[in-house]
Amino acid sequence: MAERYSSFNPGGTLWLLQRITAAFLVVVLAFHFFLLHFVHHADEVTFGMSQARMSSIAYFSLMITFLVTATFHGSNGIYNALVNQGLSGTKKTVVKWTLVVASVVLVVNGVLTAIAWSDLINIGVQGIFG
Amino acid sequence: MSQSYNRGLVEDFGRWREFSAGMWAWIFHKFTGWVLIGYLFTHIAVLSTALQGDAAYTNTIVALESLAVVRLLEVGLLAVAVFHILNGLRLLLVDLGVGLDSQDKSFYASLVLTGAIVVASVPTFISGVF
Numbered sequence: 001m002a003e004r005y006s007s008f009n010p011g012g013t014l015w016l017l018q019r020i021t022a023a024f025l026v027v028v029l030a031f032h033f034f035l036l037h038f039v040h041h042a043d044e045v046t047f048g049m050s051q052a053r054m055s056s057i058a059y060f061s062l063m064i065t066f067l068v069t070a071t072f073h074g075s076n077g078i079y080n081a082l083v084n085q086g087l088s089g090t091k092k093t094v095v096k097w098t099l100v101v102a103s104v105v106l107v108v109n110g111v112l113t114a115i116a117w118s119d120l121i122n123i124g125v126q127g128i129f130g
Numbered sequence: 131m132s133q134s135y136n137r138g139l140v141e142d143f144g145r146w147r148e149f150s151a152g153m154w155a156w157i158f159h160k161f162t163g164w165v166l167i168g169y170l171f172t173h174i175a176v177l178s179t180a181l182q183g184d185a186a187y188t189n190t191i192v193a194l195e196s197l198a199v200v201r202l203l204e205v206g207l208l209a210v211a212v213f214h215i216l217n218g219l220r221l222l223l224v225d226l227g228v229g230l231d232s233q234d235k236s237f238y239a240s241l242v243l244t245g246a247i248v249v250a251s252v253p254t255f256i257s258g259v260f
Contacts, residue, residue, distance in 0.1 A: 019222065019225060022218050022221070022222060023222060025218075026215050026218055026219055026222075029211060029215060030215055033208065033211060037204075037208075037251075037254065037255065038251075038254060041254070041257070042191075042195050042204065042255075043192070043195035043196070043257075043258060043259070045188075045191045045195070046188045046191075047180060047184040047185075047187045047188045048184070050180070050187070067174075070170055071170065074163065074166060074167030074170055075167070077160075077163045077167070078163075078164070078167060081160055081163070081164075102171075106170070106171060106174055109174050109175075109178050110174045110177070110178075112178070112181060113174065113177050113178045113180050113181060116180045116181050117180055
């Protein structure tokens with residue numbers, strides 16, 4: 001019964017990071033849903049409400065960490081699912097770097113959006129993009 | 131001494147009739163993972179309308195939330211997220227060697243609990259749109 005069915009190399013760094021981010025995301029994703037659908041309702045969302053939340057350093061840093069961990073967990077999950085499906089060689093390299101670039105674009109876009117809401121950091125993001 | 135056993139690609143979906151509870155859990159986890167990472171990109175794209183200014187963001191959210199199809203998709207998203215969270219907890223326990231003998235029962239429990247949470251949440255998610 002020594003067969004392994006996991007998509008990951010045993011003992012690998014990515015395997016460990018996938019589990020650590022999972023443990024974090026279980027809690028924060030549930031909190032995110034609860035706060036934005038049950039405490040507040042999605043149809044009541046306004047820029048001002050998002051701005052008020054994002055101007056708290058605790059909430060702002062939690063959301064940035066949420067974005068980074070979710071992006072890593074999702075991209076790493078996709079990569080391993082495709083490798084498990086038989087992806088190899090040049091295609092594997094292309095997929096890996098496509099996921100890396102897409103992840104970086106996603107995180108940068110998300111961080112810029114968080115900064116646009118927040119009173120904590122004022123670097124004129126709206127002036128650049130608005 | 132050693133026997134080789136070619137079980138082919140792990141994800142040989144053509145064998146779906148032979149799948150056990152654990153295999154279905156694995157497939158559902160993978161499917162919900164694909165949906166969640168796809169949604170993450172969409173979510174950040176919608177939120178990044180905040181980069182265009184207060185009105186653009188608020189108007190975008192209000193317009194989207196006024197659509198019944200968006201509310202129904204949000205219920206679907208909740209189902210996907212809750213299952214991924216609950217089955218993710220189950221996987222973390224399996225990785226720690228906890229409850230291996232009842233991993234099939236914990237999968238069924240994840241499904242039932244997901245169904246119960248989603249059904250109980252429907253009124254909150256669709257309030258005011260119909």
